[in-house]
Amino acid sequence: MGRSALYALAGSAALLTGLLIGDLRGESPPYASARTPFVKVLAQQYGPADTLVLGDSLVEQTYLAGACGRTFNAGIGGARTQQAMQALPGLLEATQPRTVVIAIGANHFAAGDEMEDFRRLYPQLVSMAGGYDLILVGVANSPAASAFVAQTAKERGARYVQAVTGPTGPDGLHYTATGSKRLREAIAGACRQA
Template identity: 30%
Template sequence: MPRLRHGPAILLLILGVWGLPAVAAPAAPVLLVLGDSLSAGYGIDPARGWVARLEQRLNGDGRPWRVVNASISGDTTRGGRARLPELLERWRPALVVIELGGNDGLRGISLEEMRANLEAMVDLALEREARVLLVGVRLPPNYGPLYIDAFAAVFREVARTRGVPLVPRFLDGVGGDDGLMQEDGIHPTAEAQPRLLENVWPALAPLL
């Protein structure tokens, strides 16, 4: 049987390769959704909600994003502002979607406070070098056109002054459609979730 030439050198090379530290794969960037019941999936299986569908779309497209849904039913901009610093520290997201404000309007929280809270949340995320998408909603018609318009203007002004993109009508094509809303008339059904994702997607996709 012939001898292997350069046997000791080959052995040292193999041992050297085995001795190299393993190189960890880069962590997937985090997309953090900070929202209320519209994003938490109130009244439906959260696995069928628009946030879960977003993660499924990203995975299906081969985009290496991890979606963290930090939405809580009933949350306001006040609650989101209080929770966001810890969420930013824990997850260090590359992209933050802020979908809050609807409960502020329903509970009569002043528009000035809502604006200040939204501005603070956007600023906190931008300071952490995260991209930000602001998602706006419109109130039911019984609140009156003047207040509804002033409420919607808050989202536009925050997006304009902070230079972040806005989804102006998150419930477009869903709100007011009895077939896509639950009996309370406030929360979308599971069947409405694909439309919610499509409402968000055009503004979200360029940020990915």
């Protein structure tokens, strides 16, 4: 094996170890933080949109083009509320939407229960989207977080979309194609209620 192949193998092993350690600590994987600037650049290229859908990998894997008019999918795999808060101002500036859909939270509960952080940060994220027509989506893997999102929607005068819980694939979290279609339909239905 050549020297460059060994370096590539060592680098891959280091990256995988870092991702695993971060995941075991309940930290957001570096992927979410690294991907956020790319999503912002895509939003700048996309330009004005009717709807901005901000979320995690459950959103990222869902085909949303045309779901709510001209729809920009700002799904960021691995994202927690913290990454969504960092991304939102730039995404709003780039897309200038009428409607903002927030579908975030699954990563707070994928490796444990981070309800305290979610309760503290989620209202701040929603406040950042104040002034827009707002749709809040429940959290697929946490009935308690979904109830909190529903209550937040009620308090803020936003529309609430029940969590889409599946069907999911082998990991029990990410949707199959049918599950993703259900998420798309749920979001599109909420947009039609405007």
